[in-house]
Amino acid sequence: CIGHLRGGLAMASVMACMLFAAVSGSSPATVVAVGSIVIAGMVRAGYSQPFAAGVICNAGTLGILIPPSIVMVVYGAATETSVGKLFMAGVGPGLMLTAMFSIWVVYKSWAEKNEKISANRSTGIAMPAEESFSWKQRLETLPRLAPFLGLIIIVMVALYGGWATPSEVAGSASTVASGSW
Numbered sequence: 001c002i003g004h005l006r007g008g009l010a011m012a013s014v015m016a017c018m019l020f021a022a023v024s025g026s027s028p029a030t031v032v033a034v035g036s037i038v039i040a041g042m043v044r045a046g047y048s049q050p051f052a053a054g055v056i057c058n059a060g061t062l063g064i065l066i067p068p069s070i071v072m073v074v075y076g077a078a079t080e081t082s083v084g085k086l087f088m089a090g091v092g093p094g095l096m097l098t099a100m101f102s103i104w105v106v107y108k109s110w111a112e113k114n115e116k117i118s119a120n121r122s123t124g125i126a127m128p129a130e131e132s133f134s135w136k137q138r139l140e141t142l143p144r145l146a147p148f149l150g151l152i153i154i155v156m157v158a159l160y161g162g163w164a165t166p167s168e169v170a171g172s173a174s175t176v177a178s179g180s181w
Contacts, residue, residue, distance in 0.1 A: 004132035007109030009045050010055045011102045013038045017059035018066060018098045022152050023173070025068040031060030051108075059101050065094035067159060073166055083166055087159055151177060 002008040016038060021030045035056040042052035064071050067087035076083035155173050158164045164172070 001133075001138050005106075007105045009038075009042055010047065010052070010105040010109070013042065013052075013055055014059040014098060014101045014105065017056065018062050018094070019148070019152065021060070021063035021066045021094075022068075023148075023155070023177075025063060025066075025070045025073075025170075027061050027063035027071075030063045031057055034060065055101070055105065059098075062094055062097060065090040065097065067091065067094075068155065068166055068170065084159060084162065 002011050005011070013034065016034050017030050020034050021027070024030055024033070035053070039049070039052045039056055042055070043049050063069060067090055069087070069090060072086040072090060073083055075081065076086050151173060154176075155169050158169045158172075159166065
């Protein structure tokens with residue numbers, strides 16, 4: 001949906017990190033899983049390697065805030081704090097940080113574009129994609145996202161609704177995601 005915008009691929013990478021963090025609960029796992037796929041694609045699209053790595057390394061930290069965060073579970077166990085309350089406290093800041101990362105990418109992309117025009121040199125930041133998709137094509141891809149988004153919603157509802165413990169939700173989600181049920 002945003003690939004045709006300047007910095008769109010980097011913003012999509014931030015969103016991918018947010019979604020993966022919501023599934024895995026781990027910052028290092030998010031950086032490795034998303035970064036191993038996205039950084040090479042961003043470099044091929046014209047982003048500099050340091051910019052691409054920086055975006056993924058920073059957006060990967062969302063795994064600490066966005067539930068089910070492993071760090072929050074450990075912290076809650078160590079301090080005898082409600083893990084559910086910690087999870088609820090992490091949602092707002094996690095979403096806000098995601099928005100701030102995306103805004104920074106847009107700002108940096110436009111600043112680099114203006115600098116490149118004025119200095120007539122290439123900086124390697126955020127070239128727009130070659131193709132744009134119609135809204136019809138975008139809506140046609142939504143059914144492929146449904147299982148992934150459904151799993152995230154089920155995990156969040158089960159955790160926040162108090163229907164299951166974090167361990168039960170993790171086990172159930174991994175069973176559903178692996179398709180071995």
